[in-house]
Amino acid sequence: MSERYNAPATEAKWQQYWQQNQTFKAVTDTSRPKYYALSMLPYPSGRIHMGHVRNYTLGDVVARYKRAMGFNVLHPMGWDAFGLPAENAARGNKTHPATWTYSNIKVMKAELQSMGLSLDWDRELATCDASYYKHQQKLFLDFLKAGLVYRKEAWANWDPVDNTVLANEQVIEGRGWRSGALVEKRLLSQWFLNITSYSEDLLQSLKTLDRWPDKVRLMQENWIGKSEGAYVNFAVAGKSEKVEVFTTRPDTLFGASFVAISANHPLAKKLAEKDETLAAFCAECNRTGTSIVDIEKGEKKGFDTGTRVVHPFDSSWTLPVFVANFVLVEYGTGAIFGCPAHDQRDLDFARKYNLPVKAVVLPEGENAATFAVGDVAYTGDGKAFNSQFLDGLGTVEALKAAIKKIEELGAGKGTVQYRLRDWCVSRQRYWGCPIPIIHCEHCGAVPVPEKDLPVALPEDITLDKAGNPLDHHPTWKHVTCPQCGKPAVRETDTCDTFVDSSWYYARYCSATCEDKPVDPKDVDYWLPVDQYVGGVEHAILHLLYARFFARAMKATGHLKIDEPFVGLFTQGMVCHESYKDETGAWLYPEEVKRNPDGSGVHAQTGRPVTIGRIEVMSKSKKNVVDPGKIIKLYGADTARLFMLSDSPPERDIEWSEAGVEGSWRFIGRLWRLLDKVAAPTNEKDSADKALALRQMIHRTIADFTGDIERFHFNRAVARAREMTNALESFEGDAAALREGVETLVRLLNPMLPHITEEIWQQLGHATPLVQGTWPKADPALLVESTTTIAVQVNGKLRATITIPKEAPPKAIEEAALAEAGVKRAMEGKAVKKIIVVPNKIVNIVVTG
RNA sequence: GCGGGCGUGGCGGAAUCGGUAGACGCAACGGACUUAAAAUCCGUUGGGCGUAAGCCCGUGGGGGUUCAAGUCCCCCCGCCCGCACCA
Numbered sequence: 026m027s028e029r030y031n032a033p034a035t036e037a038k039w040q041q042y043w044q045q046n047q048t049f050k051a052v053t054d055t056s057r058p059k060y061y062a063l064s065m066l067p068y069p070s071g072r073i074h075m076g077h078v079r080n081y082t083l084g085d086v087v088a089r090y091k092r093a094m095g096f097n098v099l100h101p102m103g104w105d106a107f108g109l110p111a112e113n114a115a116r117g118n119k120t121h122p123a124t125w126t127y128s129n130i131k132v133m134k135a136e137l138q139s140m141g142l143s144l145d146w147d148r149e150l151a152t153c154d155a156s157y158y159k160h161q162q163k164l165f166l167d168f169l170k171a172g173l174v175y176r177k178e179a180w181a182n183w184d185p186v187d188n189t190v191l192a193n194e195q196v197i198e199g200r201g202w203r204s205g206a207l208v209e210k211r212l213l214s215q216w217f218l219n220i221t222s223y224s225e226d227l228l229q230s231l232k233t234l235d236r237w238p239d240k241v242r243l244m245q246e247n248w249i250g251k252s253e254g255a256y257v258n259f260a261v262a263g264k265s266e267k268v269e270v271f272t273t274r275p276d277t278l279f280g281a282s283f284v285a286i287s288a289n290h291p292l293a294k295k296l297a298e299k300d301e302t303l304a305a306f307c308a309e310c311n312r313t314g315t316s317i318v319d320i321e322k323g324e325k326k327g328f329d330t331g332t333r334v335v336h337p338f339d340s341s342w343t344l345p346v347f348v349a350n351f352v353l354v355e356y357g358t359g360a361i362f363g364c365p366a367h368d369q370r371d372l373d374f375a376r377k378y379n380l381p382v383k384a385v386v387l388p389e390g391e392n393a394a395t396f397a398v399g400d401v402a403y404t405g406d407g408k409a410f411n412s413q414f415l416d417g418l419g420t421v422e423a424l425k426a427a428i429k430k431i432e433e434l435g436a437g438k439g440t441v442q443y444r445l446r447d448w449c450v451s452r453q454r455y456w457g458c459p460i461p462i463i464h465c466e467h468c469g470a471v472p473v474p475e476k477d478l479p480v481a482l483p484e485d486i487t488l489d490k491a492g493n494p495l496d497h498h499p500t501w502k503h504v505t506c507p508q509c510g511k512p513a514v515r516e517t518d519t520c521d522t523f524v525d526s527s528w529y530y531a532r533y534c535s536a537t538c539e540d541k542p543v544d545p546k547d548v549d550y551w552l553p554v555d556q557y558v559g560g561v562e563h564a565i566l567h568l569l570y571a572r573f574f575a576r577a578m579k580a581t582g583h584l585k586i587d588e589p590f591v592g593l594f595t596q597g598m599v600c601h602e603s604y605k606d607e608t609g610a611w612l613y614p615e616e617v618k619r620n621p622d623g624s625g626v627h628a629q630t631g632r633p634v635t636i637g638r639i640e641v642m643s644k645s646k647k648n649v650v651d652p653g654k655i656i657k658l659y660g661a662d663t664a665r666l667f668m669l670s671d672s673p674p675e676r677d678i679e680w681s682e683a684g685v686e687g688s689w690r691f692i693g694r695l696w697r698l699l700d701k702v703a704a705p706t707n708e709k710d711s712a713d714k715a716l717a718l719r720q721m722i723h724r725t726i727a728d729f730t731g732d733i734e735r736f737h738f739n740r741a742v743a744r745a746r747e748m749t750n751a752l753e754s755f756e757g758d759a760a761a762l763r764e765g766v767e768t769l770v771r772l773l774n775p776m777l778p779h780i781t782e783e784i785w786q787q788l789g790h791a792t793p794l795v796q797g798t799w800p801k802a803d804p805a806l807l808v809e810s811t812t813t814i815a816v817q818v819n820g821k822l823r824a825t826i827t828i829p830k831e832a833p834p835k836a837i838e839e840a841a842l843a844e845a846g847v848k849r850a851m852e853g854k855a856v857k858k859i860i861v862v863p864n865k866i867v868n869i870v871v872t873g
Numbered sequence: 874g875c876g877g878g879c880g881u882g883g884c885g886g887a888a889u890c891g892g893u894a895g896a897c898g899c900a901a902c903g904g905a906c907u908u909a910a911a912a913u914c915c916g917u918u919g920g921g922c923g924u925a926a927g928c929c930c931g932u933g934g935g936g937g938u939u940c941a942a943g944u945c946c947c948c949c950c951g952c953c954c955g956c957a958c959c960a
Contacts, residue, residue: 868940
C-alpha cells in the first residue's frame with residue numbers, strides 16, 4: 026500500500042523541476058507552428074484572488090494542451106501595475122506607490138508560481154516599469170506623428186474642496202468620496218486617441234472574429250453604435266444662427282414638437298449669459314456625473330429657453346428650444362429634435378412640459394383617423410401620414426425621401442454617425458505613464474525627443490497634498506523647450522491605464538528588446554494571440570482599445586496585424602455567500618459557522634449571523650476565500666480541479682468548501698489507481714471485459730479532447746470521473762488497466778499537472794508527461810455495433826430497445842412493436858403513423 | 874434608462890442537430906470497516922400515487938408550432954453584468 030498523496034511535496038518537486046529545466050521558456054522558432062496562449066494580466070492589488078485562479082487555470086489548460094499537441098507555445102505573464110489603488114494605498118499607509126506595487130507583485134508572483142502555471146517568467150513585465158513605459162511613450166509619439174493623437178477640451182469631475190479631479194468611482198451620489206463636496210464638471214485640456222477614425226473598421230472586422238463569443242461581438246457592435254441618419258438645421262427664428270441636430274429618424278420630422286440642446290451647447294451658453302435661471306439650470310446639469318447612468322437614470326429635465334426655431338420643411342412652423350439634461354454635447358451635434366409620438370423619452374418629456382404629440386407613422390392595421398399615442402410611443406415601422414410629401418411611404422422609403430428633401434433644401438445632409446467617442450487618455454494623477462510632451466509658450470505642445478525617453482516619474486513626491494503630485498513637484502515639470510531652448514513645462518497628465526494594457530500582448534513577444542517597443546521578427550511570428558482568456562467585464566473597453574492599438578501600431582510600422590486576439594474566451598466570475606453580523610457588519614467566511622439547519626453563527630462569539638446572497642467575491646463584502654490558504658491546505662491541483670469542475674467556465678461559479686473537498690477526494694482516488702495497477706487482478710482474464718474497457722478509454726479520449734477544444738472543461742472533468750469509476754471497478758486484463766490509467770493521467774495533465782506527472786513517473790516512465798504528446802483515439806475502438814434507442818407512443822417513452830447499429834427501419838419498427846410496454850400503451854388504439862429515426866427514436870402515433 | 878446575459882432535483886450542472894430530462898459531482902440518508910473517530914468502500918436519492926408491475930406530473934410563468942420542445946416562436950416574471958476616469 027502506497028502512502029497517502031503528499032500534495033505539498035509533490036507540487037514543490039515538479040515546480041522545481043520545471044523551473045530548473047526552463048520547461049516553459051518560449052523561443053521564436055519559425056520552423057515550428059506557434060501557439061500564443063494569453064491570460065489577462067492581473068492588477069497587483071496585494072494577493073491573488075479566486076478570479077485569478079480561475080482565469081489562469083483556464084489559460085494554463087489551453088497552454089499545456091496545445092504544448093502536448095506539438096505547438097511551440099508562448100504563455101507569458103505580467104502586471105498591470107499603474108492605477109488608482111496604488112495612490113490610495115499610498116495616501117492611506119504612507120508608502121510610496123512604487124513600494125506598494127512592487128511588494129504586491131512579489132507576493133502575487135509567488136502565489137501564481139504555487140499554482141503550477143506553465144508560464145515563461147523570463148518575459149514578465151510590469152507596466153509601471155520605465156523599461157515598459159518608455160516604449161509606450163515612443164508609441165504615443167509615433168501615434169502623434171501619424172495624426173492619431175490630439176488635444177482638446179473635455180469635461181472632468183472636479184472636487185472643489187479637494188481641488189482635484191475625481192474618477193467616476195470616486196463620485197458617490199454626486200459628491201466627492203473624501204470631501205463630500207458637490208462635484209462639478211470642469212473643462213480641461215486633455216489628450217485624446219483618435220479611435221473613431223477606425224470606427225467602421227473596428228465594426229466590420231468583428232465579423233472576422235469567429236472565435237469570439239457572439240455576446241462580446243454584439244456588445245462591441247452596440248458600443249460602436251453605427252447609425253445612419255441626417256444632420257438637419259433648424260434656423261433660429263429672426264436670427265441668422267441655426268441649431269444643427271442629428272437624427273436617425275428624419276422621416277418623423279413632421280411629428281417634431283421641440284428641439285432640445287445640451288447644457289454645454291454653444292447656444293445654451295450664449296443664452297445663459299443673459300438668463301440667470303437658465304445659467305443655474307445649466308450649472309445643475311453639469312453637476313451630474315460624467316457617467317451615462319447618472320444621465321439616463323436621473324429625472325429628465327428641461328428648461329424652455331424661450332427661443333424658437335423654424336421647421337426646415339415649413340417656414341411658418343416654429344418650435345421651442347429646450348435645454349435638456351439628457352442631451353450629451355459629445356454625441357452627434359449636442360442637439361436633437363423631439364418627436365414625442367415615436368420616441369419614448371421624447372414622449373415623457375412632451376407630457377411633462379405639455380408639448381404637442383403628433384403621430385406621423387401609422388402602424389400596420391391602424392386607422393389614420395383614429396390612431397393616437399397615449400403613454401407608449403410607437404417606435405416601429407409603418408406608413409408615413411400627416412407628413413405632406415412623405416404621406417403613404419413606408420419607413421425605409423420615407424427616410425430616404427426625407428434626407429433627399431433636406432439636401433435639396435440645403436437644410437442638412439444624410440450622414441453616418443457612431444456612438445463611439447474618441448478615447449480620452451489624460452489622467453491628472455501621479456501613478457501612470459507620463460505623457461511625453463513639453464508645453465512651451467512659444468512652440469506649443471512639443472514632443473519629447475526620443476533620445477530623452479523615458480520621461481520617468483519622479484520618486485520624491487508628496488501625496489498628502491491634494492491634486493496631482495506631478496503638478497506641484499518642485500522641479501520635475503520645469504524643463505527647457507527642446508525646440509527653442511526657452512523655459513517650458515512638462516505635461517503633467519499621465520496615461521489612462523487602459524493604454525498600458527492595450528499593447529502588452531505585443532511587448533511579451535520581444536519582452537527584453539531595449540531599442541524599440543517590439544521586434545518584427547518576434548511579433549510577426551507570435552502574433553496574433555491564438556487564445557485570449559479573461560473576465561467578461563473587459564468585453565468592451567479593454568478589448569476595443571487593444572484592437573485599436575493593433576491598428577495604430579500597424580499604421581506606425583510596428584505590427585503587421587489588425588486583430589490582436591483571434592480567439593477569445595470570457596470566463597464567469599467567482600461568487601460566494603456573504604455574511605453579516607447583528608450590527609450589519611460584513612464577516613469573512615471563516616468567521617462564520619454553519620449549523621446543520623442552514624443557519625449561521627459567529628465562530629467565536631456564537632452570535633447569530635445573517636446569511637446573504639451569493640454574489641461576486643469582493644473585498645468590500647468580505648465574501649472572499651484566499652487562494653493561498655486553499656493551495657496550502659489542499660494543493661494547487663485541487664484548487665485547479667475545483668475551478669474546472671461542475672460549472673461551465675463562461676458562467677459564474679460559486680466557491681464552496683464542500684466542492685473543494687470533492688475535488689480533493691478525486692485527487693486521492695486518482696492516486697490510489699497506482700495501487701490498482703501495482704496489484705492487478707489478472708486471473709479472470711476476459712477478452713470481452715478488456716475490449717469494453719479499451720472502448721471506453723478511447724471513447725473518453727475522443728470526447729475529452731473535443732470538450733477541451735470547445736472549452737467544455739466541466740464536461741471533460743465529468744468524463745474523466747466516469748473513466749476513473751470504470752478503472753476503479755475494473756477487474757481483468759492488466760495491460761488494459763495500465764493503458765487506462767496512463768491515458769487518464771495524460772488527459773488530465775493540463776488540468777492537474779503535478780499529480781499526473783508523479784503518477785506517470787511512479788508508473789515507471791523516465792520522460793515526464795510535459796514532454797509527451799496528446800493521446801490519440803484508435804478509430805477501430807470507437808465504432809459501436811449496437812445502439813439503444815427509445816420507443817415512444819404518442820410522444821411518451823414506453824420502452825427502450827437495443828439493436829444492431831445498421832438495422833433497417835423495418836426491423837427497428839418490428840422490434841419496437843414487440844415490446845410489452847409498447848403493446849400495453851397501444852391497446853385498443855389504431856396506429857396512425859410510425860416515425861423511425863435510426864439510432865435515435867421510434868415514435869408510434871396512435872388514435873384515441 | 875440603454876445594451877448584454879442567465880433561469881433544469883436540496884445544490885453546481887449534463888443533455889453536439891428538436892428525439893430516452895437529470896450524466897458527473899456536492900449534500901443528505903442507510904450500511905460496511907473501526908473500541909471510537911477520520912479516511913475509505915457499498916447502496917438510496919426530482920415530486921406524487923401504488924404492495925407491486927406500473928401510471929401521472931415535472932426544465933422560472935403563460936401561450937403557440939411539431940409525431941416529438943429544456944432546446945424553436947410570442948408574451949410575461951426574476952436575477953446578474955457593462956455603461957466610456959475602477960481595473
